[in-house]
Amino acid sequence: MRIGEVARLSGCSPETIRHYEKLGLLETPLRSTSGYRRYDVAAVDRLGFIRHGRELGLDLRAIGELLALADHPDADCRAVDRxxxxHLERIEARIxxxxxxxxxxxxxxxxCRGGRVAECRIIEALFRRGTEIQSPE
Known part of the structure; x- marks a missing residue:
């Protein structure tokens, strides 16, 4: 498959696919005699994995670690659990x-129940909160 077909199937743009190749998340594909990248179904699956990981909020470093672990299916999965x-701890902290x-x-x-902006409690609270932030020294 060429990059356009892989992009359509995976939901990733061609630029994103090339970016993932540069990062090492996706193997650099072989090229056809005319110079086009040629991908297989495994690349589409891998891109789906990356995309799903991103949808879950995982950063590319964590996705790379998970992909490296997935490349060794007989390995212990404690690292995956960690x-x-x-990531779950970060999500819960963010929540x-x-x-x-x-x-x-x-x-x-x-x-705030209407009136003039000069008397707005929201504006006042935002200014008050802003002055609580300390400037760097």
Whole structure:
């Protein structure tokens, strides 16, 4: 298959596919006599793996580690568990942070009931919060 077909099947753009090749996440394919990259079904599967990992929020480093482990199917999967657990911890921390942000925004919204911007509690709270951030020394 040529890169356009692989892009269509995998949902990745040709530029993304070439980027993954440069990063070593996807093997550099053989080229046809006319110089076109020629991919096999395994490349489409691998791109699907990468794409799904990205949808789950995994960074390319973690995806690379998982792909390296997947290339050795008889190896112990504890490393896979560690990568997934580490990512889950980050997601849960992000969720907690977002919940705290939602509470802060909810409090600001309930304090604002129209009127002039000069008297807006949301604007006031944002300015107050901004001054709490310390500038680098």
């Amino acid at each position: 990568i997934a657990s580490r 907690a942070s977002l919940q705290q942000l939602a509470e802060e925004l909810r409090a600001m919204v309930t304090q």
